[in-house]
Amino acid sequence: MTAYSFFHRVLMAAITLFGVAVIVFVLLRVVPGDPIAMMISPGASEADIAALRAQYGLDQSLPVQFWIWLTSVLSGDFGTSISLRRDVLELLAERLPATLELAAAALVFAVVLGIVIAVTATLLSRTKLSPLVDTLNGLFLAVPDFVWALALVLIFGVLLPVFPLSGRINPDSQEGFATQFYLLESLLTLRFRDLADISLHMIMPVLALGLPLASIITKVLKEALAEAMVQDYILLARLKGMSRLRLVLQEALRNAIGPTIALTGVQFTFLIGGTVIVERIFAYPGIGNMAIDAVINRDLPLIQGLVLVFGALFILVNLATDALVVAFNPRMEA
Incomplete structure (x- = not known):
């Protein structure tokens, strides 16, 4: 990637993020409802209400x-949350990890599963199992992440209660x-008991988010491998005399992975957005769960901060x- 291309993309990213900020700021202030009305007590005077409105500008x-x-x-000041009465940047720093x-x-999980299934389907393309793989993948592709979440709660949380239903970690630990990066920190510090606990809490949310994405990766990569x-x-x-397995892994996969990476990146942005509902279902303490509470409470500073974070994540x-994509295929460089 050339310096000009990098600068151009960064500039467009900044313009996009500014546009998102303008649109969200305006929309939040033209919709009906007064966030201050949710904060005041029944006996508050007009002077108290005016002072509170002035405090939040x-x-x-x-x-x-x-x-x-x-x-x-x-300048690094995202304001103060109306509903939680805390600094928005601190809240985001706590929940974002x-x-x-x-x-x-x-x-x-989705990338590994998608590649394994796509390669397996390619190896089985001349057998009677190939239509079965396509049918199952189409079924998984049709089910959205929140439906997977509800199904997993019913199966592994109620019928066979083997995984924790909510939270991120045992409160005692x-x-x-x-840091707030519990999974990474427990892995780096070799705290395997905490690592196991965190992993158990993440299994169902990861499955709910990863299965639809794995199906998309399988579909795109399988078609790219078939073409290659x-x-x-x-x-x-x-x-x-090269074997079929070696042909797929060493020759075809290397040339078919480019389009898959591009699509995976696009779908990953939707996956981050999908955490809003999935985190709510599993009471997972991330920014997605906090976003729903912010919208319900019409917490303008917190909503604005959350939207900027989501927008920045999508752009990055x-x-x-x-x-x-350019690293795997330099010919794609604009």
Whole structure:
């Protein structure tokens, strides 16, 4: 990736994030409802209400409100949550690691499972099992993540209660962590008991988020492998006596992985968005779960901070995806 291309993408990312901030800021203030009304007590006076509105800058005009908020954000001040009465940046710093670990675990699971199934399906393409693989993958593809979450709760939380239904870790173990990246920290510090506990809490959310993505990866990669297997270089390798497994893994997979990476990056952004519902179902303490509470309470500063975080994550994932695609296939460089 050239310096010009990198600068252009970063510039477009900044413009996109600014546009998201403007749209969300305006929409949150034109919808019906007053967030201050949810904070005041029944006996509050007009002076108390006016003071509270002034504290959150809601007594200014819309352009002035946006300018005050934008300059504050650029200086690292995301405001104070109306419902939780805490600094928004602190809340995001507490909850974001949980969502990042959950999304990363779901992505790793989906990529590994998708590649394994796609390669297996390619190896079985001339057998009677091939239609069965396609049928099962189509079934998994049709089921959204929240349906998987509800099904997993019913099966492994109620009928066969083998996994924890909610939370991220046993509350007794939570105090011993120096960071909010519990999974990574427990792995690096060799705290295997905590690692096992965290993994058990993550299994059902990871399955719910990863299974639909794994189905998409399987479908795209299987089609790319099928196209690669009829190319001349594959025929030449076959004439040299190379086995079918080696043909798929060593020759075809290397050339078919590019489109899969691009699609996986796009789908990963949707996976991060999907954590909102899945985290709610499993009471997982991430930014997705917090986003629902913020919307219910019409917590404007917290919603704005959450939207900026989601927008920044989407942009960073897309930039990383573009870099990976170019790394695997330099001819894709614009």
